[in-house]
Amino acid sequence: xxxxxxxxxxxxxxxxxxxxxxxxxxxxxxxxxxxxxxxxxxxxxxxxxxxxxxxxxxxxxxxxxxxxxxxxxxxxxxxxxxxxxxxxxxxxxxxxxxxxxxxxxxxxxxxxxxxxxxxxxxxxxxxxxxxxxxxxxxxxxxxxxxxxxxxxxxxxxxxxxxxxxxxxxxxxxxxxxxxxxxxxxxxxxxxxxxxxxxxxxxxxxxxxxxxxxxxxxxxxxxxxxxxxxxxxxxxxxxxxxxxxxxxxxxxxxxxxxxxxxxxxxxxxxxxxxxxxxxxxxxxx
Amino acid sequence: xxxxxxxxxxxxxxxxxxxxxxxxxxxxxxxxxxxxxxxxxxxxxxxxxxxxxxxxxxxxxxxxxxxxxxxxxxxxxxxxxxxxxxxxxxxxxxxxxxxxxxxxxxxxxxxxxxxxxxxxxxxxxxxxxxxxxxxxxxxxxxxxxxxxxxxxxxxxxxxxxxxxxxxxxxxxxxxxxxxxxxxxxxxxxxxxxxxxxxxxxxxxxxxxxxxxxxxxxxxxxxxxxxxxxxxxxxxxxxxxxxxxxxxxxxxxxxxxxxxxxxxxxxxxxxxxxxxxxxxxxx
Numbered sequence: 020x021x022x023x024x025x026x027x028x029x030x031x032x033x034x035x036x037x038x039x040x041x042x043x044x045x046x047x048x049x050x051x052x053x054x055x056x057x058x059x060x061x062x063x064x065x066x067x068x069x070x071x072x073x074x075x076x077x078x079x080x081x082x083x084x085x086x087x088x089x090x091x092x093x094x095x096x097x098x099x100x101x102x103x104x105x106x107x108x109x110x111x112x113x114x115x116x117x118x119x120x121x122x123x124x125x126x127x128x129x130x131x132x133x134x135x136x137x138x139x140x141x142x143x144x145x146x147x148x149x150x151x152x153x154x155x156x157x158x159x160x161x162x163x164x165x166x167x168x169x170x171x172x173x174x175x176x177x178x179x180x181x182x183x184x185x186x187x188x189x190x191x192x193x194x195x196x197x198x199x200x201x202x203x204x205x206x207x208x209x210x211x212x213x214x215x216x217x218x219x220x221x222x223x224x225x226x227x228x229x230x231x232x233x234x235x236x237x238x239x240x241x242x243x244x245x246x247x248x249x250x251x252x253x254x255x256x257x258x259x260x261x262x263x264x265x266x267x268x269x270x271x272x273x274x275x276x277x278x279x280x281x282x283x284x285x286x287x288x289x290x291x292x293x294x295x296x297x298x299x300x301x302x303x
Numbered sequence: 304x305x306x307x308x309x310x311x312x313x314x315x316x317x318x319x320x321x322x323x324x325x326x327x328x329x330x331x332x333x334x335x336x337x338x339x340x341x342x343x344x345x346x347x348x349x350x351x352x353x354x355x356x357x358x359x360x361x362x363x364x365x366x367x368x369x370x371x372x373x374x375x376x377x378x379x380x381x382x383x384x385x386x387x388x389x390x391x392x393x394x395x396x397x398x399x400x401x402x403x404x405x406x407x408x409x410x411x412x413x414x415x416x417x418x419x420x421x422x423x424x425x426x427x428x429x430x431x432x433x434x435x436x437x438x439x440x441x442x443x444x445x446x447x448x449x450x451x452x453x454x455x456x457x458x459x460x461x462x463x464x465x466x467x468x469x470x471x472x473x474x475x476x477x478x479x480x481x482x483x484x485x486x487x488x489x490x491x492x493x494x495x496x497x498x499x500x501x502x503x504x505x506x507x508x509x510x511x512x513x514x515x516x517x518x519x520x521x522x523x524x525x526x527x528x529x530x531x532x533x534x535x536x537x538x539x540x541x542x543x544x545x546x547x548x549x550x551x552x553x554x555x556x557x558x559x560x561x562x563x564x565x566x567x568x569x570x571x572x573x574x575x576x577x578x579x580x581x582x583x584x585x
Contacts, residue, residue: 020399020400020402020403020407021399021400021403021404021415023396023399023400024396024397024399024400024459024463025400025415027392027396027455027456027459028418028419028422028456028459028460031430031434031452031453031455031456032422032425032430032456034433034437035429035430035433035434035437036425036429036430036433038433038436038437039429039430039432039433042432042433042436047436052436052439100325103318103321103322103325104322106310106314106318107310108310108314108315108318108319108322109315109319110318110319110322110323111318111322114322114323114325114326116571116575117326117330118325118326118329118330119567119571119574119575119578120330120333120563120564120567121329121330121332121333122578123513123563123566123567123574124333124517124560124563125516125517125518125519125535125559125560125563126517126519127517127519127535127538127539127559128535128538128556128559128560131336131538131542131552131553131555131556132332132333132335132336132556133332134542135335135336135339135549135552135553136332136335140348141347141348141547141549143335143352146350146351146352150351177329177332180329182578185575185578185579186578189579234424235424237426238424238425238426238427238428240426240427240428240519240520241517241519241520244519244520244539245519245539245542258428259426259427259428262428262431262432263428263431263520266431266432266435267431267435267524272432272435272436275428275431275432276432276433278428279426279428279429279431279432280429282426282428282429283425283426283428283429286424286425286426287421289424290420290421290424293424294417294420294421
């Protein structure tokens, strides 16, 4: 019964992963794509990527910065909102529901929205900053190497807040109310309760939110591609956009595959971490 | 904080106000593109900006019905075909697979579950280049099929992992009762098990659809003709060509959000259940 799904995934996922590895050890460009014999070049693609320019190192660094900063903000804001909506007030359910919308919107659209809002002359963000007297001249957010990354991270935090909020919300509901009650009878204050009851009991949820968040954020593609396409001067280039650029703008398929493999290897190890710490724990 | 039970009237009001303020802040970007799509191009660039269109301008939407350059309603149709296709494949393959995993023990079961789990975490970049070459060889390049097949690779593992929990929760006795009533394995599956697992199937259908609807990388890479591309790729293309025609661009964005909004309005409970069970349980 599982055979059809299994074969499908083997053919459209398993084989491509394997093929991608092979590809990264060959020299396939637009010229050699159609030929039957493809030259085996060993680690040459990887070595050239490391030696030739620093775009690879830069993309790796950018991906890490993007991921870590996005996670920090998403997590903190998501956590705060989860705590807020854990109170059963009149609007808690409908408002929490509406806050899910940013997560559901196609990322292409989200990229477009923030490209518009971060626009130099047309953008509402510059207008707000102006009217609060925080800036005197318009910032060209997405075309300046110093501000492009913060802008993209801002957009990504917006996408990620619902995900963090809803998972932590679910985690909070598993904490029995009696624990809180007896703690407050014992005279513990709110901060104390949070530190010694909420946080420790929420640890599995927090672990899973952060590891999953890391995986989903680290493989970011659409958002960066739509907002900046890795620019200006690679200041927002991440591993996936760099891989795409090599394969489909420069037609160096093998180099693109090599960068994708580096991304894959990193995520593979983080996935193992997830399986070890979170998934196995829950299945047991 | 965390103390369930009823709040005092005053606290209730304060929380309601705070939550509405947060809601307005977080959903402002959506409001902003909606009203921008209803403004004239001139009003969009006006300083100070208007927070409500001075004159209602529906031209950005209407122009799409007439002009040929990039017809968003046509692209919308393409996206619909691709997403429904990917959704159908995901469900047809995932329902029996998840049932098999839930009800039978076999060698390598654990490895297969882990395999599906890891697939969900796979970056598109890894599949993009090899699938591109494979689809070229299979003559599927530049057809809907290429993108449908690629999009289903996101929906299938998600659906299998969600549905296996639903099927595992159905008691054996129910199935046995169906056999006594004269059902065979297949009819018992169709008539008894699927209806019970229906909420799970709904979640999987919705998410498989949403994943495909939101895809940009596959649709853009595997389909080259603008007339066949999904709406996300169409928008991206248009941004490249007419980067500052924001009245049109925001109108495209709104049209792209419509199915998402409809799903949200009518099927909200499935979304929250899918997000939590999909992510936490794997």
